[in-house]
Amino acid sequence: METPILIENLEKTYKGGFKAVDALTLSVPRRSFVGFLGPNGAGKTTTIKIMTHLLEATGGKVYLNGVDAMSDPKKAMAEVGAVVETPEFYPYLTPVETLEYLGRLRGMSRQDIRRRTGEVLETVKMTEVKDKRIGQFSKGMKQRIAIAQAIMHEPSMIILDEPTSGLDPRGMFEVREVLNDLKKEDYTIFMSSHLLNEVQETCTDVALINRGKLLRYGKVADLIKEARAKKMEVKVARQPEQGVYSRITSLSGVMNLQVQGLNEFTFDIEGGDDEQAQLLVELQSLGLRVVSYKESGLALESLYMSLIADSR
């Protein structure tokens, strides 16, 4: 079987010379759920718009299920369900009517439309409101209708651009629930997000991008393993004397020391509780009057931040 998504050396230079996507190469295996992760402005939407033929690339290739998405977009998109921009729905139509209308536009048979409407509304948990007007729906509900609409024609692949962005916490939760259910089905899913925790919670794989470049691509679980180093935050009563920082750096297990102010610094450590306790003893034996010594934030968060910072 063909690779669902194959991106080769993709490039997009906007008018004015700004390169939003830079030599991006990525291959997405069947049935994986890839989080296309990066901060705002990283190039996610640009990439997804090129994949879904809403924008032209200035270089490189995209193949969807083996079909060249640039020279044969119609065929390439045949098995793709995409939610790129939340579509505007007719407010006076109900979900059932909306999906029926869309199914007809797509050339589906009346039978298929009826069957799929029931199925997809179930998938996005909208069966209860299937006969209410969409005009009354929250943004999160509309986003779930958008997902229903994208999978009406039984695609093998779903491409989503930041499906939870702009939603309130409840809307986010409900959309993520739907995404998690989709994962259990046979789809290959490619979803952009600027939220690390979202990718961590919903995706199997993560493709990290910044400034149009792919920084990392692998299993979410592997990235978490790599990030197991802890970030320690240390506050001391008095400004450390000269030379102390270089001695801290040379302590075993200490990485990436950063001075945060006169009396504060952070570093990453490898190892468990024993190593952490031992380091506290060693800091004190360097003459530091430690006021507080604590783990700060998510290790994965700091790995993400440092990968992004390194790419600048």
Ligand SMILES: Nc1ncnc2c1ncn2[C@@H]1O[C@H](COP(=O)(O)OP(=O)(O)O)[C@@H](O)[C@H]1O
């Ligand atoms: N039409 C455009 N013309 C010029 N620059 C653009 C255009 N669209 C996006 N950009 C720039 O390209 C970069 C990537 O944008 P985008 O793909 O929307 O990133 P993301 O979706 O990751 O936030 C940004 O710096 C953005 O300002």
Ligand SMILES: [Mg+2]
């Ligand atoms: Mg975007």
